[in-house]
Amino acid sequence: MENALDWYSLCVVVLFLKMFTTSAYQGFYRLSQGVFLNPEDAQVFQKHPAAEELPQVRRAAKAWLNDLENIPIFCSLGIAYVLLGASPKAASWLFSIFTIARLFHTLTYLLGLQPWRTIAYGVGILCLFGMSWNIITVLLGLA
Numbered sequence: 001m002e003n004a005l006d007w008y009s010l011c012v013v014v015l016f017l018k019m020f021t022t023s024a025y026q027g028f029y030r031l032s033q034g035v036f037l038n039p040e041d042a043q044v045f046q047k048h049p050a051a052e053e054l055p056q057v058r059r060a061a062k063a064w065l066n067d068l069e070n071i072p073i074f075c076s077l078g079i080a081y082v083l084l085g086a087s088p089k090a091a092s093w094l095f096s097i098f099t100i101a102r103l104f105h106t107l108t109y110l111l112g113l114q115p116w117r118t119i120a121y122g123v124g125i126l127c128l129f130g131m132s133w134n135i136i137t138v139l140l141g142l143a
Contacts, residue, residue, distance in 0.1 A: 004091035008078045011099040015071050018103055022060050022067070025110070029056040056110070063109040067102065070124060074098055077131045086134040086143065094134070098127035 001007055029035075035050045035057075036042040042049040053061070081091060101124035108117035137143040 001092070002088065004082045004086065004088045004095075007088075007092045007095040008082050011095045012075060012078070014099050015067075015074070015102060018106060019064065019067055019071070022064050022106060026057045026060045029054050029060075059110055059112070063106045066105065066109070066121070070121075070128075071102065073128060074102075074124075074131075077128060077135065080135050081131050084135060084138045086131075086138045090130070090134055094127045094130045098124050098131075101127065 001010065030041075031045075033054055034045060034047050035054050036045060036047055037050050037053060039049045052058075078095065101120045105117055105120035105124065108114075108120055134143070
């Protein structure tokens with residue numbers, strides 16, 4: 001993989017699979033425990049609707065919400081980065097480290113591990129700032 005588009009594409013696919021896995025994790029706990037909040041879901045499995053979500057499902061939902069705050073920004077910056085032709089070498093590092101940080105963030109969120117979750121979040125944010133810096137340097141003709 002020699003160009004930024006290759007790295008971007010790989011990382012977007014990995015992030016999609018990570019988010020899909022988080023959803024599957026929620027589904028696994030709902031199905032294995034037979035706990036469903038929505039009446040129509042409970043009815044399908046011949047259960048009574050639950051008063052609250054399982055702790056694992058709540059934790060995964062919070063990780064998902066955090067992804068929804070960060071991954072679209074990565075996707076947007078990544079497109080700009082690629083289209084502007086910013087540094088492919090930096091892209092390989094910034095895109096892959098962001099993706100690894102998001103994987104680690106979700107894992108540490110599900111396991112309730114601090115300060116590791118915050119560190120993973122911070123590393124991902126630093127990558128977004130690095131991407132932004134590279135975009136700005138191209139736009140200003142400094143690259």
